[in-house]
Amino acid sequence: MEIDPFIFRLSIFILSIFVGYYVVWSVTPSLHTPLMSVTNAISSVIIVGAIIAALAGSSDKIFETSNVFGFLAIILAAVNIFGGFLVTQRMLQMYKKKKK
Amino acid sequence: MTPNLSALFYLISGILFILALRGLSSPETSRQGNYFGIAGMTISILITFLSVDNFGTGFIYVLVFLLIGGSIGAFIAFRIPMTAMPELVAGFHSLVGLAAVFVAIAAFLKPEAFNLGNIGNIKLASLIEMSLGASIGAITFSGSIIAFLKLRGIMSGAPITFKGQHLINLILGVGIIFLIYYLCISQSSNVFWSLVIISFLVGVLLIIPIGGADMPVVISMLNSYSGWAAAGIGFTLENTALIITGALVGSSGAILSYIMCKGMNRSFFNVILGGWGATDQTSTSQNKEQKPVKNGNADDAAFLMKNASSVIIVPGYGMAVAQAQHALREMVDSLKKNGVKVSYAIHPVAGRMPGHMNVLLAEANVPYDEVFELDEINNDFANCDVAYVIGANDVTNPVAKSDPQSPIYGMPVLDVEKSKSVLFVKRSLSPGYAGIDNDLFYRDNTLMLFADAKKMTEEIVKSL
Numbered sequence: 001m002e003i004d005p006f007i008f009r010l011s012i013f014i015l016s017i018f019v020g021y022y023v024v025w026s027v028t029p030s031l032h033t034p035l036m037s038v039t040n041a042i043s044s045v046i047i048v049g050a051i052i053a054a055l056a057g058s059s060d061k062i063f064e065t066s067n068v069f070g071f072l073a074i075i076l077a078a079v080n081i082f083g084g085f086l087v088t089q090r091m092l093q094m095y096k097k098k099k100k
Numbered sequence: 101m102t103p104n105l106s107a108l109f110y111l112i113s114g115i116l117f118i119l120a121l122r123g124l125s126s127p128e129t130s131r132q133g134n135y136f137g138i139a140g141m142t143i144s145i146l147i148t149f150l151s152v153d154n155f156g157t158g159f160i161y162v163l164v165f166l167l168i169g170g171s172i173g174a175f176i177a178f179r180i181p182m183t184a185m186p187e188l189v190a191g192f193h194s195l196v197g198l199a200a201v202f203v204a205i206a207a208f209l210k211p212e213a214f215n216l217g218n219i220g221n222i223k224l225a226s227l228i229e230m231s232l233g234a235s236i237g238a239i240t241f242s243g244s245i246i247a248f249l250k251l252r253g254i255m256s257g258a259p260i261t262f263k264g265q266h267l268i269n270l271i272l273g274v275g276i277i278f279l280i281y282y283l284c285i286s287q288s289s290n291v292f293w294s295l296v297i298i299s300f301l302v303g304v305l306l307i308i309p310i311g312g313a314d315m316p317v318v319i320s321m322l323n324s325y326s327g328w329a330a331a332g333i334g335f336t337l338e339n340t341a342l343i344i345t346g347a348l349v350g351s352s353g354a355i356l357s358y359i360m361c362k363g364m365n366r367s368f369f370n371v372i373l374g375g376w377g378a379t380d381q382t383s384t385s386q387n388k389e390q391k392p393v394k395n396g397n398a399d400d401a402a403f404l405m406k407n408a409s410s411v412i413i414v415p416g417y418g419m420a421v422a423q424a425q426h427a428l429r430e431m432v433d434s435l436k437k438n439g440v441k442v443s444y445a446i447h448p449v450a451g452r453m454p455g456h457m458n459v460l461l462a463e464a465n466v467p468y469d470e471v472f473e474l475d476e477i478n479n480d481f482a483n484c485d486v487a488y489v490i491g492a493n494d495v496t497n498p499v500a501k502s503d504p505q506s507p508i509y510g511m512p513v514l515d516v517e518k519s520k521s522v523l524f525v526k527r528s529l530s531p532g533y534a535g536i537d538n539d540l541f542y543r544d545n546t547l548m549l550f551a552d553a554k555k556m557t558e559e560i561v562k563s564l
Contacts, residue, residue, distance in 0.1 A: 009335060009338065009340070013331060013334075013343050013347050016114070016348060017351050019118055019347075020118075020347055020352055021355065023118060023121045024121060024351060027124040028126060029359075029454070029458075029473050030446075030455060030458040030471060031124045031130060031455060032356060032359075032453075032455030032458075033185055033453060033456055033458065034130065034455070035124050035455070036454065037192070038124070038134060040196065041137060041141070042137055042345050042349065043326050043330045043346065045117075045141060045341050046196065046330050047145060048145070048342060049203035049206075049333050049342070050206075051145070052337065053203055054161070054165075055158045055159065057210065062156075062157055065209055066210035067206070069205045073198075073199040073202035073203050073206070074166055074169060076196075076202070077169065077195070078167075078168070078169025078172075078173060079169045079173040080173060080195045081170070082169070082172075082173030082174045083173030083176050084173070084192060085134060085137060086173070086177035087180065087188065088134050088137075091185075093131070095127040095130070095468050096468070097127075098469050098470060
């Protein structure tokens with residue numbers, strides 16, 4: 001019997017939880033705020049779902065209900081992506097070492 | 101583009117996101133890490149365009165909306181003051197949550213676009229995944245909105261509790277599980293909408309009983325939820341990048357919540373199930389007796405610190421509220437000119453989100469190698485001449501070590517009282533968030549400086 005592709009995705013998911021566990025424990029506590037803002041930005045990769053939803057169907061009916069939800073989700077995720085990465089960048093620029 | 105090829109590219113995005121988090125292990129590598137994150141995001145979006153392969157009118161709209169959202173995001177990112185970072189992050193969480201809900205709705209309305217089956221006949225696994233994503237996303241959204249309102253001060257930070265609250269939450273929680281089950285049998289859109297609405301309600305009810313100073317736990321928890329919501333949608337869309345990211349963010353938020361709870365010596369459930377100060381406040385305010393307090397002014401403080409050989413600064417949320425970080429840096433600069441050794445001690449739960457104080461100090465140009473965590477610096481208080489407590493309170497209370505009756509007993513605290521003298525900047529003698537009196541105020545080696553944190557620090561700079 002063939003293995004259901006779901007099992008592969010579940011494996012990726014569980015292994016990623018472990019990767020996340022070890023990677024996040026090694027984040028220095030002084031960077032916990034940038035950690036939160038960057039995780040925010042990357043979780044907005046949900047925009048891929050929003051794009052698929054927005055572009056679904058034929059091009060003469062681009063504003064059906066499901067497409068509208070897709071477009072709205074694109075705006076929300078885009079705010080997060082740009083806002084998240086830029087504010088993280090802004091914070092990280094401020095962390096400086098002592099001038100010797 | 102073939103599905104196999106795009107799956108490989110999504111995997112690359114996922115790996116770049118792991119590297120983005122990995123970079124945060126030190127400030128030197130962190131900026132590079134952020135570029136990895138941006139690269140991963142760019143790849144994901146481009147691959148999605150190529151694999152949908154629909155470059156008609158819709159595509160123009162996608163670009164337009166992407167730019168609108170992006171400009172709003174960029175505008176906020178550049179304009180937001182660093183002190184407002186907790187509410188910004190809470191606000192961003194709510195957007196991820198709502199985006200997850202919208203994508204789930206779109207997938208439910210047009211399952212064929214996502215290869216999930218047809219309306220009324222959606223694959224069982226997909227239905228479970230999308231309803232989980234929608235439900236967790238909705239909880240993240242409304243919960244984050246409440247957290248945002250509390251942090252912003254639009255809503256009172258006091259815990260809102262009422263009778264039977266836990267019972268209602270339990271019933272709604274069971275209701276969500278039942279609705280998901282019922283949705284799977286009936287495929288009815290009414291059930292789906294009820295699920296979304298009840299989840300919004302749960303998010304609100306979950307966060308209102310949690311008080312202002314527990315916000316570090318709440319924000320971390322919502323961070324985690326936003327990750328699990330993304331992962332749920334990732335399973336629905338069969339998208340590796342989204343699954344990996346969801347798992348990373350989910351575990352990141354969970355670890356941060358754990359660190360924050362440990363910083364308060366409280367269990368996660370103790371925080372979630374509601375107010376701390378709410379129960380203990382009455383008993384302590386009644387038996388409060390008038391104890392003598394030593395009251396000082398800026399000149400006394402300047403004199404003490406100028407003649408010290410080492411000073412440890414203990415910042416807390418009050419420093420953020422008063423925006424005193426720049427004045428503080430000036431004070432430290434003039435102390436250093438006088439040959440005083442200065443370092444900063446940060447308690448894990450200082451401020452309103454993990455790492456909040458570190459960002460504020462970094463903003464004021466304090467080098468990060470002068471800033472230390474609780475474990476690193478706690479032994480140094482015994483050899484230090486002056487501890488300057490600015491805007492912190494409960495995290496310095498020695499009662500946590502001595503009085504088993506105290507609600508904060510067992511919480512790790514900074515051993516501020518061990519230094520030769522303590523300068524405590526505070527507006528009044530009022531108790532902190534935990535609702536208990538700070539024993540430190542009445543110690544012989546404590547000098548209270550009653551003033552706004554910023555004004556007092558500026559006055560000290562003048563008299564230095």
